[in-house]
Structure formats: structure tokens, C-alpha cells
Amino acid sequence: MAVGLRLAVGCDHGGFKLKEEIIKMLQDKGYEFKDFGTFSEVSVDYPDIALEVARAVQDGTYDRGILICGTGVGIGIAANKLAGIRAALCHDTFTARASREHNDANILTMGERVIGPGLAKDVVNIWLETDFAGGRHTRRIEKIAGIEKEYGGDRGGKHRG
Numbered sequence: 688m689a690v691g692l693r694l695a696v697g698c699d700h701g702g703f704k705l706k707e708e709i710i711k712m713l714q715d716k717g718y719e720f721k722d723f724g725t726f727s728e729v730s731v732d733y734p735d736i737a738l739e740v741a742r743a744v745q746d747g748t749y750d751r752g753i754l755i756c757g758t759g760v761g762i763g764i765a766a767n768k769l770a771g772i773r774a775a776l777c778h779d780t781f782t783a784r785a786s787r788e789h790n791d792a793n794i795l796t797m798g799e800r801v802i803g804p805g806l807a808k809d810v811v812n813i814w815l816e817t818d819f820a821g822g823r824h825t826r827r828i829e830k831i832a833g834i835e836k837e838y839g840g841d842r843g844g845k846h847r848g
């Protein structure tokens with residue numbers, strides 16, 4: 688089931704080396720994916736990559752995304768600005784599994800400066816192979832969507848101080 692997924696993968700310069708390792712693994716396992724860059728360790732701005740990958744997941748061109756920066760934090764914050772994106776920062780396998788079962792996370796983020804490649808590959812594999820559990824978790828996902836609708840974007844500035 689997992690191998691049928693279409694994946695959007697991206698990183699900034701801080702995540703470039705780990706992204707290369709993850710891509711090699713995805714290739715070896717036969718996943719269909721698109722590499723949205725960046726393609727070197729030359730400095731780039733992580734929101735630009737996050738936006739491209741998140742839009743590709745949001746519009747359904749890809750089923751899920753993997754985003755890597757130095758910490759996994761900035762690139763995930765940016766991706767989560769898009770409605771319908773549930774980006775989860777996972778540096779351990781328990782969180783990776785739970786982010787799928789409970790949160791139906793559609794983007795995985797990781798930090799190359801935080802996690803080694805061996806554990807990162809385990810995190811990716813578990814995250815890709817775990818299904819959303821549904822049930823009571825569906826109601827909570829729907830509440831997140833409700834928050835996006837009411838408070839997301841630039842709609843009335845309710846979220847501004």
C-alpha cells in the first residue's frame with residue numbers, strides 16, 4: 688500500500704545531505720516521488736521549498752510530503768500555514784507512527800542537524816507505512832479544519848495581537 692504513494696520531497700541547505708539519503712532509500716524501495724530541491728548546500732530560504740511541497744500535497748498532485756531543514760522546525764511551520772496541511776516534526780519512531788494514526792499527518796518534517804540518517808530512515812519508513820486510525824481522531828482533524836476556516840489566512844485579523 689505504502690509504495691503506491693506519490694511523494695513530494697524537499698529541503699533547504701540545512702537538510703540537503705539527509706534529503707539525498709532519504710531519496711536514495713525511496714528510490715531503492717520503488718516509491719514514486721518528485722524532488723523539489725534544493726539541490727546543493729548553497730543557502731536558500733526554507734519557506735520557499737515548504738510552499739512548493741505543501742502546495743503539491745494540498746492540491747492532491749502528491750499524497751504526502753517529506754520536508755527537511757536544519758531542525759525540521761522552520762520548514763514545518765511554513766508548511767502548516769496552508770489549509771489542509773498537517774506537517775509533523777518527527778525525530779523518533781513513536782511520534783512518526785502516532786502522527787499518522789492520530790493526526791493523519793500529510794507532511795513529515797525532520798532536522799538534519801538533529802537526527803542521524805539511520806534513525807531518519809526508520810522514521811520515514813514507519814511514517815509512510817502507517818495508516819490513519821480514523822474513529823475519534825477524525826473528529827479532531829475536522830476541528831483543526833474548522834480552526835483553519837475560522838482563523839486561518841488573512842481573514843479579519845482575529846489572530847493578530
Ligand code: RB5
Pocket residue numbers: 699700701702733756757758759760761762
Ligand atoms: C538554516 O540555517 C536553518 O535555520 C534552517 O535549516 C532550519 O533549521 C530552520 O528552522
